[in-house]
Amino acid sequence: xxxxxxxxxxxxxxxxxxxxxxxxxxxxxxxxxxxxxxxxxxxxxxxxxxxxxxxxxxxxxxxxxxxxxxxxxxxxxxxxxxxxxxxxxxxxxxxxxxxxxxxxxxxxxxxxxxxxxxxxxxxxxxxxxxxxxxxxxxxxxxxxxxxxxxxxxxxxxxxxxxxxxxxxxxxxxxxxxxxxxxxxxxxxxxxxxxxxxxxxxxxxxxxxxxxxxxxxxxxxxxxxxxxxxxxxxxxxxxxxxxxxxxxxxxxxxxxxxxxxxxxxxxxxxxxxxxxxxxxxxxxxxxxxxxxxxxxxxxxxxxxxxxxxxxxxxxxxxxxxxxxxxxxxxxxxxxxxxxxxxxxxxxxxxxxxxxxxxxxxxxxxxxxxxxxxxxxxxxxxxxxxxxxxxxxxxxxxxxxxxxxxxxxxxxxxxxxxxxxxxxxxxxxxxxxxxxxxxxxxxxxxxxxxxxxxxxxxxxxxx
Numbered sequence: 001x002x003x004x005x006x007x008x009x010x011x012x013x014x015x016x017x018x019x020x021x022x023x024x025x026x027x028x029x030x031x032x033x034x035x036x037x038x039x040x041x042x043x044x045x046x047x048x049x050x051x052x053x054x055x056x057x058x059x060x061x062x063x064x065x066x067x068x069x070x071x072x073x074x075x076x077x078x079x080x081x082x083x084x085x086x087x088x089x090x091x092x093x094x095x096x097x098x099x100x101x102x103x104x105x106x107x108x109x110x111x112x113x114x115x116x117x118x119x120x121x122x123x124x125x126x127x128x129x130x131x132x133x134x135x136x137x138x139x140x141x142x143x144x145x146x147x148x149x150x151x152x153x154x155x156x157x158x159x160x161x162x163x164x165x166x167x168x169x170x171x172x173x174x175x176x177x178x179x180x181x182x183x184x185x186x187x188x189x190x191x192x193x194x195x196x197x198x199x200x201x202x203x204x205x206x207x208x209x210x211x212x213x214x215x216x217x218x219x220x221x222x223x224x225x226x227x228x229x230x231x232x233x234x235x236x237x238x239x240x241x242x243x244x245x246x247x248x249x250x251x252x253x254x255x256x257x258x259x260x261x262x263x264x265x266x267x268x269x270x271x272x273x274x275x276x277x278x279x280x281x282x283x284x285x286x287x288x289x290x291x292x293x294x295x296x297x298x299x300x301x302x303x304x305x306x307x308x309x310x311x312x313x314x315x316x317x318x319x320x321x322x323x324x325x326x327x328x329x330x331x332x333x334x335x336x337x338x339x340x341x342x343x344x345x346x347x348x349x350x351x352x353x354x355x356x357x358x359x360x361x362x363x364x365x366x367x368x369x370x371x372x373x374x375x376x377x378x379x380x381x382x383x384x385x386x387x388x389x390x391x392x393x394x395x396x397x398x399x400x401x402x403x404x405x406x407x408x409x410x411x412x413x414x415x416x417x418x419x420x421x422x423x424x425x426x427x428x429x430x431x432x433x434x435x436x437x438x439x440x441x442x443x444x445x446x447x448x449x450x451x452x453x454x455x456x457x458x459x460x461x
Contacts, residue, residue, distance in 0.1 A: 018165035051149035057288040099436040108136035110186035121147035131422025212415030219367040221251035227371035233267035239395035244287030245342040289318040298341040364410035369395040
């Protein structure tokens, strides 16, 4: 193992040497490599699809829409806007500092570490990497060992696109991650669980390394009585079965107003059957759980006494039927951790204040979804609850926007990315004030007197 660890150190040192040459900071160099990354992804599209199929039983539509397509869109957006983003940004200068001009300059951090999760093993490697390359950094990428086939195709694409001293890729398990975290990086970007996020943050703290943590949590889905229930049920079920429920922004549980609960339950069941049919086990459009460990954990969260639909599990194929649990409370096991699977707990509420109190009783979520046609309730929820981001009358799709910042708050993470936010995340913004060499107002220099004090009081208030 020591040999592997020393190899990690040597590769990171090579990256530091390469970065000092300045090539990655050249704008044309960055754009050229973004274009090359895009063409390489397109070249291996079929292999990516097959890898995701092997790892998750993931349908082609989901693989393209939620993995390949999002990444290609993100690359195109960066190529289109990078010249504009990278220009020094002129900002106002306070009158008291006259005569001077002020600009914000963007510079890359240097060598960044990207640690990716298993649930979207292509997209959640590539999207932060796009930001790192776009900003002019070198990068070390750690893929997830749990999505083995996807990890291999990611490695193949990165190694064909970049020199290892520019972007290197590491596969393997915890020992490799530990070896990487023992190195000194200029920035760390981690996507995964809150518990591991704490370990990453502790490692970063030793070197005062800035970082982004994209974590998860229990993202609530609030269905209020004015909502279009048919549309709500259709979208909620889609969001819950996408990737087999293994999405950090999946609607984790449903808070439904009491007077519409029975109607919503009927519509949810109807939508499961409509979208997946009666033979879900053999439906090619439904993913499987990533491994035996997660399968076992999920089966333990299913309270057999509260099942009103589903509940079938098959260990050999890691199949879990979409399962609705009724009359759930915040004290139930299914509410004690992020579900990350096709289990749908229902909690009813009387007033929107009650629903909001339930959300507040848990950690701040990565996403929140509200189904309502009441604009006052919409404002009340948006302004009254802390969460990373979300949707009104939909779920998950905010993640696909290049124009919306994406990230968590509190236990669900820190920092933002997607679109310009990815570029900014991997960039140090350096503020520069340029003073005149011809005019120098004498106010700030001693000796001080009452007149100078009166002037400074007028200017600084």
